[in-house]
Structure formats: structure tokens, C-alpha cells
Amino acid sequence: MPHEAFDACIEACNGCATACNHCAASCLKEADVKMMARCIALDMDCAAACQFAAATMARGSEFAKAICALCADICQACGEECGKHKHEHCQACAKACRDCAAACRAMAG
Numbered sequence: 001m002p003h004e005a006f007d008a009c010i011e012a013c014n015g016c017a018t019a020c021n022h023c024a025a026s027c028l029k030e031a032d033v034k035m036m037a038r039c040i041a042l043d044m045d046c047a048a049a050c051q052f053a054a055a056t057m058a059r060g061s062e063f064a065k066a067i068c069a070l071c072a073d074i075c076q077a078c079g080e081e082c083g084k085h086k087h088e089h090c091q092a093c094a095k096a097c098r099d100c101a102a103a104c105r106a107m108a109g
Helices: 005-026 033-057 064-083 090-109
Strands: none
Touching: 005 033, 005 064, 005 090, 033 064, 033 090, 064 090
């Protein structure tokens, strides 16, 4: 399948990876970094998963759907954790994660 069929999901994954990287970096600057540890860890996992998913879709990998299904699960977990924190960067990340999870679930079928 040509990568154009995946464009919306690739865009969601790239946006989510950017939001997660920004959130992780911003969490490290918060006063209580220890309280943000799970958020930071999930941000890093989610950014990596999103980048991997986007790359597999761009290549038309036979594993793209399976990777997107896993990416959706990771995005959901990250979004739930970020959603617990009131920081603007966490709330923006939570939204990007929810949007990406929905796009990946739709793509994975």
C-alpha cells in the first residue's frame, strides 16, 4: 500500500512524538521531577513508538498495522498519565496522544 494512504496517521504520529519530546523535556524542568517520573518515561516510550510507527508506514512495511496497534496502546497509556498533570505541556501531550491513538487504531483496523 502506498504511504499516501497512511498520511493522516503518519502526521498524527509525528505530531505526537514532538509533543511527547517537548513534554518530557518540560517535565524535567518542573519543581518536583520525581513526581513526573512516570510521565517522563512514558513520554520517551511514546515518542519512540510514534517515530517507529511513522517510519514503518512511510516504508509500507508489512508490520505497519501491528506496530500501529502497539503504538495506539502506548499512546493511550501516555495520554492517561499526562492527563493527570495540570501542566500545559502535559495537557497538550495528552491531547496529541489521544489523537494519535485514535488515528493508529483506525489505521490498524
